[in-house]
Structure formats: C-alpha cells, structure tokens
C-alpha cells in the first residue's frame with residue numbers, strides 16, 4: 275500500500291473518494307448487460323450525472339460494472355490530483371509539468387489483489403465477466419472499452435500499455451482493434467517476422483492514471499508504466515503474469531492473459547464509436563486474443579467507458595490526454611511562445627486543437643501550426659489547428675469565436691496541407707479511404723509583421739483599480755440629496 279495521499283493505489287480508492295463527495299452512485303436495481311446498462315449510463319451522462327457503479331448485473335452476482343467515471347471534467351481533475359474546479363487547460367498544464375524530464379519505472383512485487391482468483395484451462399470463459407452490449411448494431415459484447423493491452427517489444431524490451439477496444443467472440447477468443455501503426459501493432463510486427471504469437475495481457479482497473487496514459491499517444495519508445503510513475507511521483511507496483519513474463523498492475527481488477535497470432539484473423543465490430551457513427555466498414559477481419567488465463571479480484575469491477583455521440587467518457591479522456599500530449603510534444607520541440615493548448619472534448623481532443631501563442635518573430639504562428647501537425651500526437655488525425663494570440667483564452671469558446679470572427683482573414687489565415695495520417699474512424703472521409711486526411715491551419719493571430727496593428731481597446735488601468743478598490747460604495751452610498759429648488763415646469 276502506498277500510503278501517501280497524493281495518489282490512488284487502485285480504482286477502488288478512487289471510487290471511494292468520488293462516493294464520499296457525491297460524485298458516484300451505486301445502481302442496485304437489476305440491470306441487463308444487453309443494451310440496458312449502456313443506455314442507463316448514456317442517459318445519465320447526457321444529464322451530466324455522476325459516475326455509476328452497477329452492482330446488480332443480470333446473471334453476474336458478485337461482479338459489478340463501472341461507467342461514466344470520466345464524463346465530467348471534475349472527475350478527471352480528481353484522478354490527476356488537482357482541485358476539482360481546475361480548468362481543463364490547467365489540468366493539462368499540470369500533467370505536462372509533472373512528466374517533464376521525469377520517468378519512474380514500475381516496481382515488481384510478489385503478488386497482488388489481481389490474483390485473488392486465477393482461472394486457467396476449462397475455467398477460462400470471457401462470458402463469466404459482465405461485459406456490456408452497448409449499441410443495437412454492435413457486433414458483440416465489448417469487454418474492453420476502458421481496458422489496456424500490455425505487450426513487449428522484441429527489439430527494445432519496452433512494455434507498452436495501449437487502449438484498444440476488445441469484443442468477445444466466444445469464451446476463449448476476443449477480437450481487438452489495434453489500428454495500424456499503434457504501438458502494439460508495431461510490437462506485433464516483430465513477432466510476425468518470427469512467426470510467433472505475441473504474449474499479451476488485457477488489464478482492467480488499477481490506478482485510473484494507467485487508463486488515462488494507455489490511451490495517450492506517447493512515442494513508441496516510451497513505456498506508459500514509466501509515465502504513470504512520473505505522474506504519480508511513485509513507481510507503479512506490478513506483478514508477473516501467470517502465463518508470460520509480462521508485468522501487470524498488482525492492484526488491477528481483471529487481467530486477461532493470452533496471445534495474439536499475427537495474421538490469424540476473425541471478424542471484429544462494428545461498434546458505435548466516439549465520432550458518433552458505427553465504425554465504417556462494419557465487421558472487419560482482425561487479429562484476436564486467444565485467452566489462456568483470467569485472473570481477477572474476488573468481486574471484480576469491470577470498468578467500461580461509454581462511446582457514441584459526444585460527450586462521453588471517451589471524449590473527455592481523449593480531450594485531456596491529447597491536450598496534454600500535444601502540449602508536451604510541442605514543449606519538447608522547444609518552440610518559444612506557446613502559452614496554452616486546448617483540444618475540446620467535443621472533438622475528442624484530437625480532431626481539432628486551439629493553440630495560444632505570443633508571437634515573437636516573423637512566421638512564428640505558421641511554425642506553431644506546422645509543428646502541431648508534425649508532433650507525435652498531432653500527426654495522427656489532427657485536422658484543424660486554430661491559432662490564437664496570447665490575449666485569447668483557448669478554452670473560452672466565446673473568445674475563440676471572437677478571434678475567428680474579427681481577427682481571422684480567410685485568404686491569409688488559411689493554409690491547407692494535403693496528405694497526413696488519419697484515423698480510420700473519421701466519418702468525414704470515404705469509408706474505404708480513411709488512412710489519409712487533409713489538414714488546415716486557421717491562423718487568427720494579428721500578423722507579426724504589420725507595422726500598423728489595430729489598436730486594442732483597454733480601460734484606464736488606474737481608474738479600474740480605484741473603482742474596484744471602492745466597489746461596494748457604488749451601491750451603498752445614500753441617495754443623492756433632492757435639488758434645493760423645485761425645477762420650473764415647462
């Protein structure tokens with residue numbers, strides 16, 4: 275047990291804190307995993323409701339399902355140990371500062387709560403866990419929506435944590451959507467060359483930061499375990515898996531161990547995804563996990579995120595982690611003058627970003643726009659960068675609209691780039707051609723090179739100070755005395 279107040283050992287400590295503050299409710303009524311559970315969660319989220327812990331899932335005594343954990347900004351802030359009212363951009367700033375030039379490797383411990391129950395051989399059945407069926411046209415029950423896959427790179431030995439959706443095919447097989455060039459897909463290429471299966475562990479639970487980081491675009495060489503360590507300022511306790519030398523978080527809820535055989539495919543999907551549409555091509559043949567062993571807590575909590583139209587968990591999670599990782603990437607490029615980065619959750623933090631800068635030289639704003647697309651984060655599917663001057667708050671949409679309305683000049687301020695890496699989930703692209711996208715820089719900054727810049731209106735600073743210092747007096751002063759003489763009637 276870590277003991278310090280600064281971090282959550284596991285999902286349960288986080289749940290307990292949320293519950294104490296009225297930010298999580300238990301659902302005790304029986305709920306069907308077949309659509310009902312996900313629909314209750316989604317309706318709750320549309321109303322801005324709390325996190326939900328479903329304790330009575332039909333046919334699954336003893337297990338529960340957690341949803342809507344991160345649909346509210348306040349709960350994201352709490353997971354990152356900043357005050358709940360912290361603005362989104364400031365939560366991201368704290369993330370960027372905490373991992374700057376710091377990595378803390380995990381520490382191996384002998385055993386952990388994730389091993390309370392160990393199922394192998396005939397005992398292995400994915401359907402023994404209460405995986406929800408989310409939307410009517412989904413291809414199956416999705417057990418992995420807030421899960422992360424642990425894999426090892428054969429060349430470097432680096433352990434990767436990546437969130438990729440996982441659908442139950444049958445008791446011992448689960449389809450997984452690892453999009454091309456994601457870290458686990460690159461790991462898989464190494465095993466493909468050797469014609470060997472890749473050992474994997476699909477994990478649910480543990481410190482919520484594990485999930486926030488497993489769904490962040492860190493460079494291929496980085497281990498998410500070490501970034502989580504830096505964010506927590508303490509090493510992540512891990513244990514050896516049962517069937518491989520992979521390391522899994524000791525305090526996880528559920529660990530599904532197995533292997534992926536490169537090139538061996540089965541249909542996965544469709545799934546009602548976060549762009550608000552089912553995945554383009556319906557069911558697609560993909561690699562799948564052959565499950566060998568399942569370990570879990572005695573009363574496991576299956577954490578799930580809702581997907582579909584914004585704003586769901588998925589949008590908030592990507593909103594915060596893409597904002598933080600784009601900002602972190604830009605910071606690593608050492609470009610001066612970047613004051614703030616904001617990836618709005620409604621665009622999942624990743625299709626569009628607003629970047630605030632203090633221009634310092636000719637071409638500075640164009641440099642920042644191009645740099646955003648060249649980062650590890652922005653290279654993957656970022657389509658629109660809106661550049662704003664340093665007096666515009668990128669998180670304040672009225673101010674961004676002001677900049678777009680008054681400072682933006684379409685011919686000068688628009689630069690289109692034609693061929694960038696896309697996400698196959700983007701519904702703005704034809705279904706069969708979704709790996710490449712165009713991009714646009716929308717520059718609302720007043721040009722640096724103008725000799726005659728528009729003159730901004732400012733109040734008289736000394737007067738503002740005097741008025742503020744004496745504010746109450748404007749409302750408490752006695753009524754003015756009546757005039758001495760009655761005014762002559764006209």
Ligand SMILES: Cc1cc2nc3c(=O)[nH]c(=O)nc-3n(C[C@H](O)[C@H](O)[C@H](O)COP(=O)(O)O)c2cc1C
Pocket residue numbers: 419420434435436437438439440451452453454456457458488489490491492579588591592
């Ligand atoms: C809820 C959620 C679901 C996601 N599902 C997928 C998915 O099915 N496939 C995928 O490639 N990426 C998915 N992502 C995005 C990846 O998690 C993200 O790109 C991450 O960087 C992958 O890890 P990696 O960089 O180690 O490959 C999802 C993200 C979230 C928040």
Ligand SMILES: [Mn+2]
Pocket residue numbers: 434435436457492493494496498
């Ligand atoms: Mn990674």
